[in-house]
Amino acid sequence: MPATRVRVPFCGLPCPDLTLDEAPGGAVRVTGGCAAGRGALAALAADDSSAGPRVAGRAASLEEALAAAAALLARARSPFIYGLSRSPVGAAREAARLAQTLGGAIDVEGSAPLDAEIEAMAIHGLCAATFGEVRSRADVALLWRCDPRAEHPALLPPAAKVILAPPRAGRAAGPVPAGDDGAGALSLPESDDLEILLALRAAVNGHPGLARPAGTAPAGALQEAAQALRTARYAAILWDHEAIAGPVGLAVASALMLLARDLNTGGRAAARPLGAGGNVAGAMSALLSVGGSPRALGFHGDAPRSAPESFSAAAMIEGGGADAWLLVGVRDLPAHGTPPPCVVVGSPSSPAADSADVFLPAAAPGLDGEGLFLRADGLPVPVRPVVSRGRMQEEALLAALRARCAGSAA
Amino acid sequence: MSAPAPAGTIRIRGGAIWDPAHGRRGEIGDLCIRDGRVVASLPKTSPVFDARGLLVLPGGVDLHSHVAGPSLRVARLLCPEAAGGPCLPSTEQTGRRYAAMGYTTVFEAAVAPVGARAAHHELDALPIVDKGLYVLAGNNAIALDLARRGRQEELRACMAWLVESARAYAVKLVNPGGVEAWKEGRDAGDQAPLLASLVRAIESLALPHPAHVHLPGLGAPGNASLTLALLDALGTARVHLTHLQFHSYGGRTPAGLRSRAPEIAAWLNAHERVTADVGQVVFGPAVTLSADAPAQHRLHRLTGRKWANLDVEGETGCGVVPHEYRSDRLVGAVQWAAGLELMLLVDDPWRIALTTDHPNGGPFTAYPTIIRMLMERGFRDALLRRAPEGLARRTVLSGLTREYSLEEIVIVTRAGPARALGLTNKGHLGPGADGDVALHRDAGDPESTFATPVAVFKDGILVAREGEIVARPAGRTFHAAPRRDGTAAAARFAAGLPEAFAASHSVPLEDFALEPGALARPESVAAGAA
Numbered sequence: 001m002p003a004t005r006v007r008v009p010f011c012g013l014p015c016p017d018l019t020l021d022e023a024p025g026g027a028v029r030v031t032g033g034c035a036a037g038r039g040a041l042a043a044l045a046a047d048d049s050s051a052g053p054r055v056a057g058r059a060a061s062l063e064e065a066l067a068a069a070a071a072l073l074a075r076a077r078s079p080f081i082y083g084l085s086r087s088p089v090g091a092a093r094e095a096a097r098l099a100q101t102l103g104g105a106i107d108v109e110g111s112a113p114l115d116a117e118i119e120a121m122a123i124h125g126l127c128a129a130t131f132g133e134v135r136s137r138a139d140v141a142l143l144w145r146c147d148p149r150a151e152h153p154a155l156l157p158p159a160a161k162v163i164l165a166p167p168r169a170g171r172a173a174g175p176v177p178a179g180d181d182g183a184g185a186l187s188l189p190e191s192d193d194l195e196i197l198l199a200l201r202a203a204v205n206g207h208p209g210l211a212r213p214a215g216t217a218p219a220g221a222l223q224e225a226a227q228a229l230r231t232a233r234y235a236a237i238l239w240d241h242e243a244i245a246g247p248v249g250l251a252v253a254s255a256l257m258l259l260a261r262d263l264n265t266g267g268r269a270a271a272r273p274l275g276a277g278g279n280v281a282g283a284m285s286a287l288l289s290v291g292g293s294p295r296a297l298g299f300h301g302d303a304p305r306s307a308p309e310s311f312s313a314a315a316m317i318e319g320g321g322a323d324a325w326l327l328v329g330v331r332d333l334p335a336h337g338t339p340p341p342c343v344v345v346g347s348p349s350s351p352a353a354d355s356a357d358v359f360l361p362a363a364a365p366g367l368d369g370e371g372l373f374l375r376a377d378g379l380p381v382p383v384r385p386v387v388s389r390g391r392m393q394e395e396a397l398l399a400a401l402r403a404r405c406a407g408s409a410a
Numbered sequence: 411m412s413a414p415a416p417a418g419t420i421r422i423r424g425g426a427i428w429d430p431a432h433g434r435r436g437e438i439g440d441l442c443i444r445d446g447r448v449v450a451s452l453p454k455t456s457p458v459f460d461a462r463g464l465l466v467l468p469g470g471v472d473l474h475s476h477v478a479g480p481s482l483r484v485a486r487l488l489c490p491e492a493a494g495g496p497c498l499p500s501t502e503q504t505g506r507r508y509a510a511m512g513y514t515t516v517f518e519a520a521v522a523p524v525g526a527r528a529a530h531h532e533l534d535a536l537p538i539v540d541k542g543l544y545v546l547a548g549n550n551a552i553a554l555d556l557a558r559r560g561r562q563e564e565l566r567a568c569m570a571w572l573v574e575s576a577r578a579y580a581v582k583l584v585n586p587g588g589v590e591a592w593k594e595g596r597d598a599g600d601q602a603p604l605l606a607s608l609v610r611a612i613e614s615l616a617l618p619h620p621a622h623v624h625l626p627g628l629g630a631p632g633n634a635s636l637t638l639a640l641l642d643a644l645g646t647a648r649v650h651l652t653h654l655q656f657h658s659y660g661g662r663t664p665a666g667l668r669s670r671a672p673e674i675a676a677w678l679n680a681h682e683r684v685t686a687d688v689g690q691v692v693f694g695p696a697v698t699l700s701a702d703a704p705a706q707h708r709l710h711r712l713t714g715r716k717w718a719n720l721d722v723e724g725e726t727g728c729g730v731v732p733h734e735y736r737s738d739r740l741v742g743a744v745q746w747a748a749g750l751e752l753m754l755l756v757d758d759p760w761r762i763a764l765t766t767d768h769p770n771g772g773p774f775t776a777y778p779t780i781i782r783m784l785m786e787r788g789f790r791d792a793l794l795r796r797a798p799e800g801l802a803r804r805t806v807l808s809g810l811t812r813e814y815s816l817e818e819i820v821i822v823t824r825a826g827p828a829r830a831l832g833l834t835n836k837g838h839l840g841p842g843a844d845g846d847v848a849l850h851r852d853a854g855d856p857e858s859t860f861a862t863p864v865a866v867f868k869d870g871i872l873v874a875r876e877g878e879i880v881a882r883p884a885g886r887t888f889h890a891a892p893r894r895d896g897t898a899a900a901a902r903f904a905a906g907l908p909e910a911f912a913a914s915h916s917v918p919l920e921d922f923a924l925e926p927g928a929l930a931r932p933e934s935v936a937a938g939a940a
Contacts, residue, residue: 124716125719127717132917133724136914378528379524
């Protein structure tokens with residue numbers, strides 16, 4: 001296999017290209033990029049590309065499989081479409097329109113941890129910047145419970161002063177390249193996240209009396225961090241989805257967004273959430289343009305409705321709310337009881353592919369699949385096929401399925 | 411993958427044809443469309459649509475709207491409460507609502523170059539209507555650097571590169587230099603030289619639509635002085651001034667806001683190479699979204715409403731703030747009146763287009779109501795009687811007697827915008843025109859007449875009947891094709907581009923330009939063709 005350059009942001013961030021080639025022993029080898037990208041591409045490359053469509057476990061023609069899938073979905077009272085986290089925007093849009101046609105629900109795998117961020121933005125707003133802006137302007141960066149510098153050293157300018165609230169215990173921060181953590185680096189004290197952020201906001205806004213979190217945190221480090229943020233030419237605040245997990249996630253996300261907003265009163269600052277990887281941002285964008293909300297959408301009445309408590313994977317798969325599944329490029333299936341009738345679109349190694357009532361193999365974006373991804377900052381990245389395996393694109397399969405379902409409904 | 415747009419053949423029989431471009435003012439006749447284009451005649455056996463008793467108009471053309479792209483994504487995330495409503499309809503509903511109202515062409519007015527790929531992807535999903543986008547260039551770090559160093563020829567090459575890379579129809583200049591200055595925390599200073607330099611570069615490309623200019627000072631009290639000063643600095647340049655209402659204010663504070671639309675209209679009347687669109691305010695909820703990020707930050711600080719911002723790759727900004735124009739508040743009433751004053755005081759309807767800058771001034775679905783305001787002084791006066799006290803001292807609207815004729819309405823909603831865009835197949839019903847036709851029943855009042863056409867044809871295909879969508883063909887995407895520039899300056903620009911691009915962008919240069927096959931149904935319009 002000749003060395004092939006692959007440019008897919010499986011991590012959702014600006015990332016060096018991956019290279020796909022053959023190791024001396026003949027195994028497929030992936031180099032470059034980041035760990036998430038290498039893992040994702042290696043898994044795709046190891047896929048059984050000869051798997052064809054199946055109905056009830058038996059080989060079938062594409063036409064037979066599409067017809068069976070459409071019949072299965074059209075029969076359902078509460079069909080649920082799930083996955084799409086590495087599907088191109090066009091496939092996600094088709095999936096959302098299929099959910100609309102079916103009067104079903106849809107959710108994006110990997111989007112649930114972003115709930116707090118989505119809700120906080122809708123309440124408070126978000127002053128953000130693309131990665132290029134952060135890289136070219138930031139002179140101070142607050143890394144909130146994340147540290148992407150080891151895997152993505154080019155995210156921040158080398159001279160930026162870093163304020164680090166270290167990732168929580170149990171998360172690998174990775175080694176930071178020498179020299180990047182220069183003399184000006186500050187570490188925020190270990191304490192309750194919300195308390196630290198509220199204290200930091202208070203200090204930034206000139207209320208030093210309030211800037212002392214309960215517990216052990218020394219106020220000096222906070223004051224120093226606040227001073228650095230307040231006097232920055234352009235401050236950047238970065239966090240990832242794990243940083244806003246848990247019961248106070250909404251409050252933490254709100255505090256981070258309000259901190260960025262406050263810093264724009266006298267200077268410039270931008271928040272840059274790092275997203276959930278893959279093309280979660282692109283799939284959510286497709287749902288936004290079809291149904292007005294980025295995740296957990298139901299198309300049951302006159303207008304689409306977003307309700308994670310009713311239309312998320314937790315409700316529809318774990319909670320058993322769906323009576324049919326359409327899984328598109330799913331990587332991890334939530335815990336569930338006896339599965340309902342199921343259609344799988346994607347790889348033969350997908351969860352539930354073996355037991356699916358209908359299996360439709362689809363091209364894998366980054367390998368033989370094409371389309372558009374959005375990075376975490378919303379910027380588009382074209383995804384081009386690097387090999388040909390004769391598999392249909394997810395978007396085309398979903399469009400064909402929708403046409404048949406629309407025909408069934410008529 | 412490119413695919414031809416579907417096209418139909420139909421004889422629209424016996425309607426009153428309104429086609430200002432050809433001096434037709436309601437003459438009864440047949441309109442023939444063959445394979446999607448207007449023709450002089452058809453065989454007698456061709457399909458017929460009975461249009462007796464109906465007004466036959468070209469399809470509407472909205473030359474400034476916000477219907478796709480990264481800024482809309484931000485707006486949808488910030489304002490879920492507006493999702494699906496008139497200000498933030500879904501992509502599908504956007505196309506359907508335009509078509510159901512008789513509009514068949516719409517332009518997305520502000521797209522960052524680096525976001526063009528995503529914007530086109532969304533435009534491709536916008537059903538029925540033809541479309542295009544304007545690429546933002548007024549705060550592009552590469553362009554600003556060339557302008558500041560006086561590299562005018564290289565700046566020209568830069569503008570051509572942006573248009574071609576983004577598959578754009580025109581270049582939009584938003585508060586030139588002002589957004590970049592705000593990002594850097596400094597004052598923009600005198601923006602006139604930069605504006606003039608950018609406009610010259612764009613004009614030299616002879617694109618079908620001239621520089622689409624969003625002036626500095628958006629929405630600020632007293633901005634009319636700046637508007638007039640900048641316009642004078644432009645000299646005789648050919649430009650299009652967008653949402654001019656938002657740049658036509660006197661007063662020193664929001665509480666003291668008053669209209670200076672008469673002075674702006676007088677300037678426009680005296681400069682025949684300049685066109686404009688109004689950006690009319692509609693009372694009710696709106697979602698303001700603009701590449702003019704500092705103006706949006708000001709609005710957020712002023713109103714206390716939530717605010718989203720996105721600084722984009724050394725190219726532009728993007729700010730979103732939900733808003734409400736209240737008829738019982740003087741500020742909103744002044745803005746509303748200023749827009750109508752512009753429409754009524756600009757003598758030549760060919761040079762002022764009806765827009766709401768959707769969804770900034772309000773939703774595009776308000777066009778029929780605005781049309782009634784323009785056509786019926788009595789309707790205006792009734793609204794003015796309910797206006798806040800003091801409006802009469804700050805505006806001249808109550809003294810304006812002009813009422814638009816039907817022909818003038820057809821011009822400001824169809825023929826004029828098409829001509830300003832340089833779209834020779836749009837906005838008229840002469841042979842060769844696209845078969846985009848709206849059939850309206852005269853319902854007694856203009857609002858009812860224009861709200862729901864009896865029938866709408868797109869490329870000769872019946873797409874809407876009494877407000878219901880009956881067919882959903884995919885529209886085309888217009889993009890301009892600048893002439894290839896073989897000058898030494900263009901070569902210098904190309905040689906320096908990789909380094910300049912890498913300094914401000916985190917995407918690879920080789921992914922930046924859209925490939926020729928990237929648009930679903932492209933239609934190229936050559937430079938100098940208008």
